[in-house]
Amino acid sequence: MLARLLLITQCLLVLAIGVLGIDKTYRLRGTIIPNEVLKDVSQIATRATAIVNGGAQRGFIQSDGSFVVDNLELGDSLLEISAVDYAFPKIHVRISLKEDGDDAAGNGRASVAARFVQVGSEWSEDTPLLGYPLQIGASGKYDFFTPRQGFDIVAMFSNPYMLMVGASLVAVFLLPKLQANMDPEALKELQNKS
Known part of the structure; x- marks a missing residue:
């Protein structure tokens, strides 16, 4: 009810x-x-x-x-x-x-x-x-796709990773040449400190 x-x-x-x-x-x-x-x-x-x-x-x-x-x-x-x-x-x-x-x-x-x-x-x-x-x-x-970029040498060398690799390579090849041109007394003193 x-x-x-x-x-x-x-x-x-x-x-x-x-x-x-x-x-x-x-x-x-x-x-x-x-x-x-x-x-x-x-x-x-x-x-x-x-x-x-x-x-x-x-x-x-x-x-x-x-x-x-x-x-x-x-x-x-x-x-x-x-x-x-x-x-x-x-x-x-x-x-x-x-x-x-x-x-x-x-x-x-x-x-x-x-x-x-x-x-x-x-x-x-x-x-x-x-x-x-x-x-x-x-x-x-809307454009969801961007064209692939071609090879650009300037962009490659402005990359921070490439700058670090370049500085390391410079250090590896130039430091031994700098040591060879050093004064023998300064070289002996540098070897004693390390």
Whole structure:
């Protein structure tokens, strides 16, 4: 009997939350656009995702470059595009309710304000707003491979290990010649000290 009462109470609570819109969430839309860095958007579609707040919500990039991130709440968020080969700018997204946007049911319409942000700096209102739905272009391409360097004699002799080897070789070959040219009395005194 108590279990049924608890189940009915939970069902009524879930229904009340749905009807009253207490857990209202919003959707963020955007598109990856081609530019000089990324000429064909379909190159990244299978491996790229749109990440909000470090992975709390995600959206997958479609083959045409579009993405949708669901379940966003009102307030500030950080949008990042995660791709293997390309770098994208980070975007500060602020979702707020429009004051004049109430519909007949009393639900407010959401407004999205988005700005580019520098990582490690404060979110500033001075940067220009981006259009909505967002249009984001790649800012750079990652290069994971560096070409092998050829032989360089200057680089070889500027290596500290080679400098130590060179000094040792100089000592091995020049010290006996210096001893041969020494004064016999100074040589005898040096041998007595050691």
